[in-house]
Amino acid sequence: MMDEQPRLMHSHGVGMAGHPGLAQHMQDGTAGTDGEGRKQDIGDILQQIMTITDQSLDEAQARKHALNCHRMKPALFNVLCEIKEKTVLSIRGAQEEEPPDPQLMRLDNMLLAEGVAGPEKGGGSAAAAAAAAATGGIGADNSVEHTDYRAKLSQIRQIYHTELEKYEQACNEFTTHVMNLLREQSRTRPISPKEIERMVSIIHRKFSSIQMQLKQSTCEAVMILRSRFLDARRKRRNFNKQATEILNEYFYSHLSNPYPSEEAKEELAKKCSITVSQVSNWFGNKRIRYKKNIGKFQEEANMYAARTAVSATSVSAHGSQANSPSTPNSAGSAGSFNMSNSGDLFMSVQSLNGDSYQGGQVGANIQSQVGASPSSVNESRHTVGMACDTAQPLSSPGVQTPGIT
DNA sequence: CGCGATGATTCGCG
DNA sequence: CGCGAATCATCGCG
8 A cells, every 4th residue: 555655666766777778878879969968967867866865855855956957857857757657557557446344334333333433422421320320229239330331431432532533633644744745746756636646545545444453442442341341231130129029019910911011111110220121031031930830939929919919908998899809910810821801900800710720829819818917928828839839730830821822 | 069040142933 | 023932141049
């Protein structure tokens, strides 16, 4: 890339040096017409040109100026033009329009996705911190990690941007420098605008390849950060007890249809200080694990049933439902999600005696419901456990709970 | 350390 | 895209 230009110049040099004949030639060719003076003159000039790079800068500058003003300059310039015309074609041929680098695109996209590139969201980490504070102590642990992640990310981002800016600035400086150089050189050698354009693009390409290295390492840094922090999803923390209780409460009170809507998920997420997708994960895991071994969950099922029953009775202790198993949930569906009915609470309550096997179950629920006092909860739970044990053979090991898809 | 619990991820399906 | 299912990876307890 960059070496194209040196090669260009070099090839000229070689062209001249490689044809020691040129100087000789001219000397010989002009022999006899104007005498030794002129021959010597040309020889001197060529000599000066060939050795100009060996001289000190000031000296070379002076010599250059002298040459520029030399009367032979136009002639030499023409010679160079001719040479150029021949070489420039081959150079042109070698020059290709570069396609946009897919690798670079990939990196760019990733940086954009990670929020490293793209518009500065200055208040980002602050907002995250505020959010963390707003969620209260419950999610503090998680949120702290998150803000930590954000902080590191923004650090990377800052470094990335300053470096990028530096590179861009250097690139511009270098470009203008080279263009000035070329402009100046164009007085002594033919330089087409096309050529300048080419040089600029070469420079840009070079710098963009440097930028790509920057982007590459930035990506790597982000990946590492990710694996250390965000991938703490792998290095998971259990949800705190309160969150688990909220989730379980919902699950068991919607046992007949434990599929929270998007809104419900959002609300649960808010209540538990976790994300919606975590809620989804939780319900996904819960459903499958519950279904896989209902017996194992019976105890907690009835516990939550009892709990909701307690709240239900305390809230609506009005007469009507003294003995009807008002825990709609577990009673109605102890073994299976979506029974034929739509599974909303009262529906399943009504239909509870309609289907399937849980005669003992109902009794158990009634017990647990009756046993509202904390002291008796244990007992009721126990009996429930027994009941579920008897029910278990029906539904647990082989699993296929009736009515589940 | 082993083992079950549990949150997260992946894959295939409709 | 949401779900079920299988699987991974870590946690927490004895």
